Amino acid sequence: MIVLSPASARAWEEKSLRAGNRLKDLMRQAVTGSLRVLLPHLPPPGHALFLVGPGHNGDDAVLLALALKDLGWKTELLLSRATGKRTHPDPRVKAKVWKKALVWPAKPVGFLQAAGPRLVVDGLLGLGAVPPPRPAESAILHWITKERRGTDLFVALDLPTGLHPAEGHAPGAVFSADLTIALGSVKSGCLKDPALAQLGRLCGVPIDFGVPAPQTKADFLLPTEAGRLIRRRPADLHKHSAGTVHLWAGSAAYPGAAQLASAGALRSGAGYVRLFSERSVVAAVSNRLPELLISPHADGASPDLAAFQKQARALVLGPGLPPTPALGDFLSQLLSVATVPVVLDAGALELLASHPEWLEKIPSPLVLTPHGGELGRLIGQAVQDRAEAARLWLDRHPRTLLVAKGPHTLVASSDYTLSHNGSGGPAQATAGMGDLLAGLIGGLLASGYPPFDATRLAVSWHGLAADFASRTGGPTVLASGAAEHLPAAWRILNGQAVS
Secondary structure: EEOOHHHHHHHHHHHHOOOOHHHHHHHHHHHHHHHHHHHHHOOOOOOOEEEOOOHHHHHHHHHHHHHHHHHOOOEEEEEOOOOOOOOOOOOOOOHHHHHOOOOOOOOOHHHHOOOOOEEEEEEEHHHHHOOOOHHHHHHHHHHHHHOOOOOOOOEEEOOOOOOOOOOOOOOOOOOHHHHHHEEOOEHHHHHHHHHHHHHOEEEOOOOOOOOOOOOOOOOEHHHHHHHHHOOOOOOOOOOOOOEEEEEOOOOOHHHHHHHHHHHHHOOOOOOOEEEEHHHHHHHHHHHHHHOOEEEEEOOOOOOOOOHOOOOOOEEEEEEOOOOOOOHEEEEEHHHHHHOOEEOOOOOOHHHHHHHHHHHHHOOOOOOEEEOHHHHHHHHOOOOOOHHHHHHHHHHHHEEEEEEEEOOOOOOEEEEEEEEEEEEHHHHHHHOHHHHHHHHHHHHHHHHHOHHHHHHHHHHHHHHHHHHHHHHOOOOOHHHHHHHOOOHHHHHHHOOOOOO
16 A cells, blocks of 8 residues: 555545546445444444544445444434534435534533443545645544543544644644544555654554556555565475574573564474574473474573584574674674574674674675664664655665654655554463564575565564454554464465455
8 A cells, every 4th residue: 555645645536536537436435445444443332433434434434334324324414514514425324423413512412421331533624735734623622531431442544633644743623633644545644653653553544546656666565465576486395495594583581582583583494493592591492392493502591603604595693692792703603694684683683883894795586674772773763754864864774774663653765765564463472472573584585585574474464463363352462472373364365264
């Protein structure tokens, strides 16, 4: 799914309408897709309040209200302005719908008195509005914020009212969403890091506008699109030809990192996975992952450099490793001689931040997987926005590939447009998730995927597995739980099952 500026998004829709496509058909696509995205997040039917503004964003909200009413929800419409002679582009919305709607400052009594599940859908203002909102919309936003309960689900259509659609800041009242459903394209402001607090989880609904899409500098990779990256496994494949990945991961302080990174690599499709780690670590891991090959070394030491590279098609270095001198010596040597893709995480990134000169002559593809703090140390300054930080890093080190972890994890390469991930969510904010991801990336690289495809596919797969795990409840997903759902998530990506 493409990422567009508000101006480009409006121009795309206008071009579609000039070409003869009907607005009501585009809206039906948007609402059908929104309902599909929304259903997995909904509690049993309860009370739903739809905040309806004067434009097409409000029209979308009204259509969605009708769809939820058919599913058993008690729905109320709260309009920011009187309807006048307002009609809806879709003839299914009759005049009586507008007559029954409340107009601010009227209050939705049924919604306010509801004891069960409550849903609030924001359709006040769309991408054509520049914040701060006008007085009526601002008053509604302040009011609904005060009335919010911890169990309410707040959903924004296209983007939250009050959020700048291009710059991502909110200078006044704003709708703070739990879920934002981007329609047709993701508006560029929604992918600015300052917008994250208002977006909640960001999902996308593609719309077929029937005309060519504008040029874009970024995408928002949905799982349905990530599945197109999957390569067929030939019938004559065997464990030797499927690829070998070697990992140096885990330490006495972080033994679980070795297990999680190894589990990700084993699930990736690689034929062999070999873990290099301290004896105390591999003893525990080998009992839990019997398929794993192990090469133990003494505590505080490093692997043999030649053995670490031998027959490997990809190398993973750093999960669960502190930035010790032994790791630094090993890494500086490896980066000067490696001939296969290398994935660096955790302790390896900490050392690299202090020694950027190690990148000057690296002969192989290098994938870096920093979280926000590590990315800041790499570029030497606090990260205000990951996309800007990624561009700064790539200007200095264009031969590297960056996986900037966080909400809609960003994959950045000098050779491609920026790619934001469209799976996963805040339940992934737990220890060990990055270790699992590093192993997945390494395994896909060893299987023969090009670095950009391998990283995007791994990030999408990783997030989708966490989505599956989160359906069992709880505010967080354990990395080990996400690992258990990798096979089911792969089947979805590969079009072999229905989510």
